Amino acid sequence: MKKRAVILLLAGVLAAGSLTGCGGLEDSDVVATVNDTDITADVANFLARYTQAQYETYYAGYMGDDMWSGESEEGKTYEDTVKDSILESLENMYLMEEHMDEYDISLSDEEKNSIKEAASQFDSENGLAEKEKVSGNTDTVERVLELLTIQKKVQDAVEAGADTEVSDEEAAQKSMQYVTFSFTTTDEEGNSVDLTDEEKEQLKATAESFAAGAAGAADFAAYATEQGQTSQDATFDAESATLPTQLVEAADALGEGETTGVVEGDNGYYVARVTSLLDREATDAKKQEIVSERQQELMDETIAGWREDADIEVHERVWDKIEFTTLTVTMKQDEADPYTDEVQTDDQVEDTE
Known part of the structure; x- marks a missing residue:
């Protein structure tokens, strides 16, 4: 992904409506604490709703209207499984932010400006009622984009430490x-x-x-x-x-x-x-696959170590208020190239009630 692809992904696109929304959820509520840093409900809700929108837009057609209540594994609904993944990802983002200085990572002025532009675009193209349902105020959108940008930069830095030397013998196809x-x-x-x-x-x-x-x-x-x-x-x-x-x-x-x-x-x-x-093309492709596996293993090991040393506390009472079965969130967007350097979306949140 190019430098502004992450920003493009959250530039606009949520259509929120129907059912009841998040009963009793306040933006300042704390969903979880990672060491001394709070993950507030607005950040958690916005990222959760965006993830929900992706699932409901692209998978609901063949998973059915009750996709979230369906069982994904023994004793857990599909909603439980996806929410667990979202919360773990959020916790990891905050850990990456905590450790970013170890890799001399910071956000450039260009990245900060791009984040502000994308958040402003989201704000101008979506209605107040819809933004409230997904905690889509400008500050929250900026914060989520900031976390995603840091996540990508830390991941790149960690993975750069993986061994990239693979012999023909090891990868031979x-x-x-x-x-x-x-x-x-x-x-x-x-x-x-x-x-x-x-x-x-x-x-x-x-x-x-x-x-x-x-x-x-x-x-x-x-x-x-x-x-x-x-x-x-x-x-x-x-x-x-x-x-x-x-x-x-x-x-x-x-x-x-x-x-x-x-x-x-x-x-x-x-x-x-x-x-x-020794098929040359296939062997070279296998080499890249092996390098990618090494990079992912290093990233997983690094995160696991950070998590082991961290003090992470989840406030289930708050997190449970974000329910996918009580609010429909889908995506609406025009054609756009997610790998371009420019934000191109003309998307908008639309109330479907």
Whole structure:
């Protein structure tokens, strides 16, 4: 994300209305205390409502109107799970702010001005009643944007300490071409139908015939086409989970240019040829994946250490007043590029009552 992308994300877009809102919630109430710093209800409510709006806009269509009361795990509703995540994120933001000096991090004048511009835009484009429901006053929006900006800068600084050296051997990805002889077929009505045991035996004979011919073919893909089959390309290593385990094990045991026999998987028979023991593009992509995993692990370990040393107290009575089932919050926005350097939204909060 570019430097102003975070600001763009909260530049405007909430449509709040229906039901009762936050009964008895005062902006100055304290939701939680992180060491000596209070997380006030206005900050918690605004970030919670923005998160709620994202879920209700993009997921409610297939999760249903009762998405928040549905069970996400044993003993917890979907609302409980999402709220737990929001509160933990907020606590972490305050810890990042507390530790930002250790990484020589501060907000530049440009960042401060961008935050003020975005908060002012939100204020001018949304009605008073709607802003009150989501605690969307200018100071609160500025504070949330400030926390998000600090979060991103601290994360970047912490992750910069991760080891970025990855050898070809550690990341090596092989490549193969393979043909699938599926255990299912499609009937005249377009329904998927499982093959009978007798049909599977016939299919196996076809696969064995193909494997025998493919072993001597100079071009595996061309031979597959000649035989009325479709060859697919794939990259893999011994731990790949996107391909059938049996196919990966068989191909991983071969040298470059070698062809498997018939490999029986859970959903079909396979025949494959290893085309490279070191696919350069896939290996380089795997290196980046490994670096990203290291960066995330370092960030997680750092936050865990901060949390272990911190004194965090949650005021459940206040936090419980922010209920997703008592207020509908959705997003309305025009097309905008979230990766541009300029705030482009023309969004507004709209009362739907």
